[in-house]
Amino acid sequence: MILMLVLTLTDLYLQENSLSGPLSSLSNLSNLQTTYFGRNNFTSVPSTAFSDFTSLQKLSLFNNPSLSPWPFPTDLTQSSTLSDLDFGSTGITGDLPDIFDSFPSLQNLRLSYNNLTGALLKSLASSSIINLWLNNQQNGLSGTIELRGNKLIGVVPSSLMALPSLKNVSLDNNELQGPEPVFDKGVQVAVGFGYPSRFAELWKGNDPCT
Missing domain, CATH: 3.80.10.10 (Ribonuclease Inhibitor)
Structure with missing residues (x-):
């Protein structure tokens, strides 16, 4: 019964709980719509952490400064209903993938206080994003x-x-x-x-x- 309830979970709020260690993969929770993990002390994000989130609308990892460097998760393109994404201060590093025109519902994207490099992406211009935060990158964007x-x-x-x-x-x-x-x-x-x-x-x- 508990397993069935977990598998049908739609909202998960775990922010500000001093949670630590690797972030667990949530790929089995395909019904999740809102997920908040902000202001914790997670140390790593598995590569499949956000796979198969076909119902996801809001996701926040904001302010997890203990996370090891990791790339922006391209699996999130499976989340066609995603409207709000907050990865501010989460250790994301490297060039962003040019995929943001693949998010038809994304309106708010926060990627500030990370270590992003490279040029701004062409897909941002053709995306549905209304509010975009890219400030305070450690090495600065170019282009x-x-x-x-x-x-x-x-x-x-x-x-x-x-x-x-x-x-x-x-x-x-x-x-x-x-x-x-x-x-x-x-x-x-x-x-x-x-x-x-x-x-x-x-x-x-x-x-x-x-």
Whole structure:
């Protein structure tokens, strides 16, 4: 009877319990929908820990800093209903697999405070993700971020202009406002920031350009 109840389990909350040792594989719990393991002291994650989670919607391992380095689990692509995934501060290392367009329901993805390397993935652009946290990687990510053509509004932040490793900037086809940003001489800047496109689009009177 107990085994049957476990196999039909849909919600598992084990956060903040000072649990330690290897995380047990949960591959037999195919009915799990919500699983929280955050703020514990697990030491490792088995390669099949998240296999066959076909009903999973929310998964959090947040703040398990004792975990040995491990790669992002590609088995999670079997979880087509996954909407919230929190692997912040869990020891994930290396390049992320380019699979995030394989999560049709994923909206919130937190991977901050890990040791991710490499460039941002093309699949992130075509994914359903709304909120993405990649901050505070130990070695830092590399590559490019596409910011043009996103209908960004407001003023270009001074922190962008102060990035020490920035090489190329393209912010055209947005709805930015304020003074045109000034970058370091070593930064290649694409012309055509589109100022003041937002003003022009909202203009209701005569042609603002005449």
